[in-house]
Amino acid sequence: MRRQLKSPAGAAGSAGAADPGALLLAPSRWRLWELALWAAIWAVPVFFGQHAALVNEIAILALFALSLDLILGYAGIVSLGHAAFFGVGAYGAALFAKHVMPDPLVGLAVGTSLSALLGLITSPMIVRGTDLTRLMVTMGVALVLLELANKFDGLTGGADGLQGVVMSPLVIPFIGRFEFDLGARVASFYSLAVLFIAFLLLRRVVHSPLGISMQALRDNRLRLMAIGLSVQGRLVAVYTLAAGLAGAAGALLVQTTGFASLDVFEFHRSADVLLALVIGGAGWLWGGLVGAIAFKVLHDVISSFTAQYWTFWIGLFLVLLMLVGRERLFRPWSWFKRGQR
Amino acid sequence: MLTLLFDGIAYGMLLFVLALGLAVTMGLMNFINLAHGAFAMAGGYILILLMQRAGWPFLACLPAAFVITAAAGALLERTIYRPMYGKPHLDQVLFSIGLTFMAVASVDFFIGSSPQNVQLPDWLRQRFEFGSGPWMLGMGAYRLFIIATCLALALGLQAVLSRTRFGSRLRAAVDDPRVAAGLGIPVNRIFLLTFAVGSGLAGLGGALGADILGLDPTFPLKFMVYFLIVCAVGGTSSITGPLTAALLLGIADVMGKYYLPKLGAFIVYVLMIAILLWRPQGLFSREGKR
Amino acid sequence: MSGAVDTPDDVVLQTLGLVKRFGGITATNNVSMIIRRGARHALIGPNGAGKTTLINQLTGVLAPSEGRVLLGGRDITTLAPHKRVALGLVRTFQINQLFATLTPLQSLALAVAGRRGRARRWWAPMGSDAQINAECEQLLAQFRLTDFANRTTSELPYGKRRLLEIALAVAQKPSVLLLDEPAAGVPGPERADILATVAALPDDVSVLLIEHDMDLVFSFAKTLTVLVNGTVLTEGTPEQIAADPQVRAVYLGDSVPARPGAHHG
Numbered sequence: 059m060r061r062q063l064k065s066p067a068g069a070a071g072s073a074g075a076a077d078p079g080a081l082l083l084a085p086s087r088w089r090l091w092e093l094a095l096w097a098a099i100w101a102v103p104v105f106f107g108q109h110a111a112l113v114n115e116i117a118i119l120a121l122f123a124l125s126l127d128l129i130l131g132y133a134g135i136v137s138l139g140h141a142a143f144f145g146v147g148a149y150g151a152a153l154f155a156k157h158v159m160p161d162p163l164v165g166l167a168v169g170t171s172l173s174a175l176l177g178l179i180t181s182p183m184i185v186r187g188t189d190l191t192r193l194m195v196t197m198g199v200a201l202v203l204l205e206l207a208n209k210f211d212g213l214t215g216g217a218d219g220l221q222g223v224v225m226s227p228l229v230i231p232f233i234g235r236f237e238f239d240l241g242a243r244v245a246s247f248y249s250l251a252v253l254f255i256a257f258l259l260l261r262r263v264v265h266s267p268l269g270i271s272m273q274a275l276r277d278n279r280l281r282l283m284a285i286g287l288s289v290q291g292r293l294v295a296v297y298t299l300a301a302g303l304a305g306a307a308g309a310l311l312v313q314t315t316g317f318a319s320l321d322v323f324e325f326h327r328s329a330d331v332l333l334a335l336v337i338g339g340a341g342w343l344w345g346g347l348v349g350a351i352a353f354k355v356l357h358d359v360i361s362s363f364t365a366q367y368w369t370f371w372i373g374l375f376l377v378l379l380m381l382v383g384r385e386r387l388f389r390p391w392s393w394f395k396r397g398q399r
Numbered sequence: 400m401l402t403l404l405f406d407g408i409a410y411g412m413l414l415f416v417l418a419l420g421l422a423v424t425m426g427l428m429n430f431i432n433l434a435h436g437a438f439a440m441a442g443g444y445i446l447i448l449l450m451q452r453a454g455w456p457f458l459a460c461l462p463a464a465f466v467i468t469a470a471a472g473a474l475l476e477r478t479i480y481r482p483m484y485g486k487p488h489l490d491q492v493l494f495s496i497g498l499t500f501m502a503v504a505s506v507d508f509f510i511g512s513s514p515q516n517v518q519l520p521d522w523l524r525q526r527f528e529f530g531s532g533p534w535m536l537g538m539g540a541y542r543l544f545i546i547a548t549c550l551a552l553a554l555g556l557q558a559v560l561s562r563t564r565f566g567s568r569l570r571a572a573v574d575d576p577r578v579a580a581g582l583g584i585p586v587n588r589i590f591l592l593t594f595a596v597g598s599g600l601a602g603l604g605g606a607l608g609a610d611i612l613g614l615d616p617t618f619p620l621k622f623m624v625y626f627l628i629v630c631a632v633g634g635t636s637s638i639t640g641p642l643t644a645a646l647l648l649g650i651a652d653v654m655g656k657y658y659l660p661k662l663g664a665f666i667v668y669v670l671m672i673a674i675l676l677w678r679p680q681g682l683f684s685r686e687g688k689r
Numbered sequence: 690m691s692g693a694v695d696t697p698d699d700v701v702l703q704t705l706g707l708v709k710r711f712g713g714i715t716a717t718n719n720v721s722m723i724i725r726r727g728a729r730h731a732l733i734g735p736n737g738a739g740k741t742t743l744i745n746q747l748t749g750v751l752a753p754s755e756g757r758v759l760l761g762g763r764d765i766t767t768l769a770p771h772k773r774v775a776l777g778l779v780r781t782f783q784i785n786q787l788f789a790t791l792t793p794l795q796s797l798a799l800a801v802a803g804r805r806g807r808a809r810r811w812w813a814p815m816g817s818d819a820q821i822n823a824e825c826e827q828l829l830a831q832f833r834l835t836d837f838a839n840r841t842t843s844e845l846p847y848g849k850r851r852l853l854e855i856a857l858a859v860a861q862k863p864s865v866l867l868l869d870e871p872a873a874g875v876p877g878p879e880r881a882d883i884l885a886t887v888a889a890l891p892d893d894v895s896v897l898l899i900e901h902d903m904d905l906v907f908s909f910a911k912t913l914t915v916l917v918n919g920t921v922l923t924e925g926t927p928e929q930i931a932a933d934p935q936v937r938a939v940y941l942g943d944s945v946p947a948r949p950g951a952h953h954g
Contacts, residue, residue, distance in 0.1 A: 078794055078825045081839050082816025136489045183672065187679030189488040190431060194631040195675050197624060198668045205665040267802045268811040270791065274799055277788040280750070284786065285800040285857060286774030287808050325620060329496055336493060370504030376497025380490045381482060 086265035095344075096254070103246040110246040116350050117249035118310050121256055123335045123346030125303035128260070130332075131341035132272045133296050135184055136193055138328050139200030140304055142180075143173040145323035147305025149207065149214060152223045152318040160226040162238075162248070162313050169309030170302045177301020181294040197325070204323035219319030223312050238314070245314035252310060253347075256303055261343060272296060276341075333376065401536040403654055409542035410611065411649025412549035415642050417604035417622070418629035419556070420597020426635030427573045427593055430480070431488050433495035435601055435626055436619030437502035442468050442602025443609040443618065444506060447515045457520045461548075461606055468602025473595035480594065481587075499619050507616045514615040545607055552600070557638050569593060573636070628671045699726045700762075701895045702747070702778070702865050707756035709742055709919075716742045717753065718919040724865065728895040731910035733903075733930075735940050739919040740899045741783055744867050748780050749773050760865070777864035781871055783899070785854050787842045793853050794838040797825045800860040824860070832856040833882055848879030855886060866890070868898045872905060884909075903941070907931070915940065 103113045122144055129135045151169035159165070176199075183195040207214045214220055228236040228248060236244045263269045272292060275282050279289050312318040321327060330353065337356075338349020356375070360368045421435040442464040449455040449463060483494055525540040560566040572579040572589050580586045605618075612622065625648065633644030648667060655666035702724040709717035716739045724730050732740050745751040747758055749770035757766045760778055768776075788796050798815055801824045802808045816822065829835045832852045837845055842853065855871055872883050887909060890896060900906050906913070906927070913930045915922040917939050923930070930936050 076839070077822070078798070078829070078838065079816045079819065079822040081792075081794055082798055082822065082825075083814055084816075086814035086816070130489070136492055138492070183676055187675060190425065190627070190635075191631050191675045191679050193431070193488075193492065194624075194627050195672055197627070198672045198675075201624065202665060202668045202672070205662075205668070209661055209665070262814070263811045265814040266811045267799065267808045267815050270795055270799050270815050271803075271808050274788045274791060274796070277790055278786055280782075281786040281788060281857075283750075283770040284748070284774065284780060284782070285861060286771050286803045287799075288769075288771050332493065336489075367504045367508055369500040370508070373497040373500025373502075373504065376493050377479070377501065380486070380494035380497065381479065383486075 086261075099347075100250070100254075103243070103250060107243050110242040112354070113246040114242050114249045114314050116354050117246065117253045118307050118314075119331065119334060119353065120347045120350035121249070121253045121310070122304055122307040122331050123338065123349050124253075124256060124260065124343070125300045125307065125346075126331050126335050127340055127343075127346050128296050128300035128303070129184075130335060131345065132276055133293055134276055135196075135293075135297075136189055137184075137196040138193055138325070138332065139196035139198070140300075140331060141323050141325070141327040142196070142200040142203050143177060143301040143304035144308040144311075144327060144331075145200070145203055145207065146176050147173040147308030148312045148318045148322040149220070149308075150305065151309035152220050152312040153213070155223050155225060155313070156220070160224060162225045162228050165225070165313060166252070166306060166309045170306040173305020173308070174298050174302030176305075177298040178294065180301075181297045184297060185290050185293050197328075200323055200325070200328060204320060207320055207323060214318075214320075217320060219317055220312075221317045223316050223318065225313050225316075242314065249310045249314060252306060256306070257343065257347075264343060268292075268295075333372070336379070401530070402538075403657055404650060405536060405538055406542060407650030407653035408646060409545045409649070410653055411646035412546050412553075413604055413608040413611065414625055414629055414649055415645035416549045416552055416607070417601055418626040418641055418645060419638070420594075420600045421626050422630045422633065422635045422641045423593055423597050425630055427569070428484055428590055430484060431491045431495065432480075433492060433623055433627075434498035434502065434619070435495075435598075436621075436623040437499050438468050438472060438598040438601040439605035439622065440502065440506065440614070440616075440618040441471065442605030443612075443614040444510065444515070445602065446606035446609055447517065447614065450518065457518075457523070461603060464606035465599040465603040468605075469595045469599025472598025473591055475598075476591050476594040481590075484590075499623070503616045503619060510616075512616050514613055515609070517610040517614070519610060541610065545611075548607060549604075552603075553638065553642060560638065565589075565592075625667075628667070632671060632674050700724070701726050701728075701760070702897070703759045704743075704747070705757045705759070707743070707746060707758065708754045709739075709746060709751065710754045716919050717746065720756075720916070720919070720921055722914060722921065724895055724897055726895055727892050728897070729909055729911045730896065731898045731900060731906045731913050732916055733900065733906060733913060733940065734916035734922070737918075738916045740916055741869055742919075743916070744780055744869055744897075744899065747867060748778065774861060777862075778867070779858045779861045779863035779865070780867035781854050781858045781869055783869040783873065785847075785850050787850060787853060787857075789841070789843040791842055792839050793834050793842060793845070793849075793856070794825055794829065796842065796853065797828050797856060797860055798822075800857050801825060801828075804861050828856050828860055831859075832886065848875050851875050852879055852882060852886075855883060859886070859890075863894060865895045866897070868896065868900075870899055870901065872900065872902055 103110055106113075122140075125143070126137070126140050129137060129140075147169035150172040151165040154165045154168045155162075180195075180199055183199075184192050187195070208216055211217070225238050228238070228244060230236070236248075238244050238248075264272075271282065271287055274287075275289060275292055282289055282292075308322055311322070334349040334353035335345055336349070337352045338345040338347065356372075357368065360371045364371070417439050418435075420438070421432060424430055424432050424435070445464045445467050446457075446460045449460045450457065455463070483491055486494075519541055523541040523544055527538045527540070527543075529536045529538075560569065568579070568584045569589055571582070571584055572586050576586050605612075605614075612618070628648055629641050629645045632648075633641035635641075651670055652664070652667050655662065656664075659666065700723050702722075704720055704722045707717050707720045708715065718739075720743060732743070734740055742751065746753045749765070749768060753766065757764055759765065760773065760776055763776075765773055765776070765778075788799075791799070795815065798821055799808060801821050802810075802815075802818070805821065807818060807821065826835075829838050832855070834849060834852060834856065837849055842850065845853065851871065851874075855868070858866060858868075868887065871887060872880050875883060884905060887896070887898070887905075898906070898909060910927060912924065913927055914924045915930060915933075915936050922935060922939065923933060925933070931941065
């Protein structure tokens with residue numbers, strides 16, 4: 059079920075008397091393919107400006123999926139309500155822009171903080187309990203928020219959504235001042251930049267002692283306690299961080315599209331991001347990105363055949379994917395072999 | 400207010416019958432089956448189709464709904480559910496969501512997305528009233544029928560569970576499938592039967608309650624949450640647990656929607672979160688059960 | 690929060706009337722035990738006597754139904770497991786509890802970082818702390834794991850995994866060490882390594898050892914407690930226990946001579 063972090067471990071034959079420091083540091087070094095991939099990703103909005111809106115969409119979904127990976131891939135929590143944080147970030151940023159100040163970066167910070175706060179508040183619920191109760195609680199929080207947003211329609215615009223969220227230009231010190239254009243070019247760079255920064259941040263965390271301890275938590279909670287580390291504290295920290303990043307994704311959505319609607323809280327949003335992450339692979343940093351791209355492609359391909367019934371084909375895809383086994387998706391030669399993973 | 404209580408009890412009993420199959424599946428096979436709502440929906444649509452297209456009487460459609468969904472459940476269990484048993488809960492969740500999507504889209508395609516109307520027979524449309532004023536108890540015959548049927552089912556199932564050999568084998572298999580298999584209990588067959596009966600009950604509940612609950616393709620997703628609440632709060636290791644949870648849920652929902660219409664379904668979710676915070680393993684589970 | 694018990698200075702770990710019930714079964718029945726500083730204390734008894742259950746209560750994995758646990762005079766009965774480790778109470782597990790996807794080096798580095806309070810660092814990568822690296826190198830050498838340092842734990846042979854299990858405990862620099870059947874199922878060469886490590890533990894570390902291997906018990910322990918059906922049958926020196934007819938009847942049988950040391954094997 060879990061993919062390992064990229065590390066030189068597992069090689070047959072020993073590393074002999076190699077310096078432990080070097081061995082420990084090795085996984086944290088940037089690989090050539092990682093650099094190449096990011097260069098390619100950045101090249102897209104630069105050279106293919108006509109796809110800016112698509113880049114924007116995928117970047118937002120990728121950030122959302124990356125945040126889900128934190129709790130699914132590392133803490134092992136199955137959440138069907140991650141949209142709760144996405145929605146809080148979205149509405150938080152939208153309302154902030156409309157009523158307080160339309161600066162995008164400040165709004166982003168506000169959206170992120172609000173959803174992180176929600177994550178912190180709800181974290182006691184997910185630290186205990188079984189898979190089922192956690193599933194219920196995460197779904198429940200999202201449902202409650204959906205209802206709240208619906209009921210307080212004076213504030214949120216209710217079923218019609220919150221229109222007319224206009225952002226002021228993006229001001230980046232030493233770099234410049236960028237107006238959000240209708241062609242979404244600035245938006246695509248903005249979202250991609252936020253995604254990139256989040257990725258860099260998480261990459262550092264994953265290879266730090268905290269990150270290793272999260273991997274250890276995933277492997278064996280009992281053992282983690284037995285070496286004196288707190289399971290609960292870590293889960294709360296990771297859940298809060300995940301909530302914050304999901305909120306950032308939500309904030310980006312409203313800032314770049316100009317409006318917020320109730321569907322930011324809906325079940326299908328939680329289910330879609332879960333699916334995207336599973337396709338890309340939970341438990342490694344690139345899972346969210348790869349998954350977001352694959353999901354978007356899948357969605358567009360299927361929708362071009364049958365716009366109304368795409369849920370059927372997605373459902374079929376899910377069923378087959380689960381029957382075959384998630385890890386075997388990218389190893390077709392193992393499809394016809396029986397037995398173990 | 401008594402009428403509300405009565406309505407709430409009817410709703411709760413319905414939820415109980417609907418959710419029972421799910422609770423047993425979870426307790427027995429440790430399988431989170433989010434497609435359970437689809438079986439309920441199937442039962443409702445079977446009722447509709449038989450009544451409207453084949454002209455069957457209401458009462459006859461109920462056992463038909465049970466049998467057909469039970470058969471479908473058995474077929475699916477044997478073919479696609481069984482390989483999923485040992486897999487992690489995440490896989491099971493995604494798998495069953497996928498099935499639900501397929502079911503919802505299929506119904507939408509073949510039958511259409513408008514809500515279906517159930518033509519109840521005349522004898523179920525009567526209404527009995529006792530007392531007057533705020534303490535009046537108004538009992539619709541339909542709801543009485545629902546309560547009576549569900550109660551009978553609950554008692555019957557409890558009897559099967561505690562008095563028959565199948566029941567004791569089932570309880571053994573729930574406690575520890577490996578040991579049970581070691582004792583020669585045909586665990587696979589018990590899983591199959593239990594899953595079939597559970598799905599059949601869902602179908603029956605869907606047919607029985609189609610009028611109250613509203614039947615359209617969004618049914619599985621709308622009500623799945625309620626079924627899961629019943630299982631999470633009531634626990635999956637008994638019949639009385641889900642029964643109590645379902646009644647609580649039904650009454651809370653009906654009363655909540657009446658007295659506080661602004662907050663509607665909201666109340667139920669908050670209540671659920673509060674209960675699960677207080678007792679993460681549900682109100683009735685045994686300690687330490689997964 | 691220290692208990693109201695007057696604890697003599699050299700008692701490092703003690704239980705007072707510990708009871709644990711699981712439904713109708715009493716797994717631990719009024720156990721009062723004392724472990725002194727520098728102890729080489731073994732807990733023996735037939736399978737199912739409740740030895741591991743007792744360890745679980747000492748470490749906080751299980752909450753006792755009644756009774757108290759005191760560490761250095763301080764009442765830790767309700768203290769969370771990871772906090773007890775910080776106080777120096779460390780255990781190994783009878784069934785290996787390791788981090789399957791980490792390497793031994795990573796596991797040890799994490800354990801050492803935890804002890805040094807550096808396990809919450811989130812920016813500097815693992816491996817950038819020279820002191821931690823040095824300790825890991827020394828631990829790997831001590832437990833003869835250097836050649837396997839960079840292999841995924843799930844790929845290690847069983848004997849090496851057992852060594853890692855103990856290495857993780859030693860990395861905590863414990864003051865009280867609870868070893869739950871450290872040599873169980875371990876093949877020849879690694880067995881000798883484990884025995885050597887256990888024998889080489891510093892004098893100020895107090896050790897409670899659960900074992901079935903009587904050779905190991907009698908060569909290592911200075912005090913023995915015999916646990917049967919959750920109750921302490923008797924306590925004493927190895928010679929006393931080996932000669933005790935009750936213990937022989939219940940557990941030892943005739944395989945251990947009345948004077949340990951006369952047996953070669």
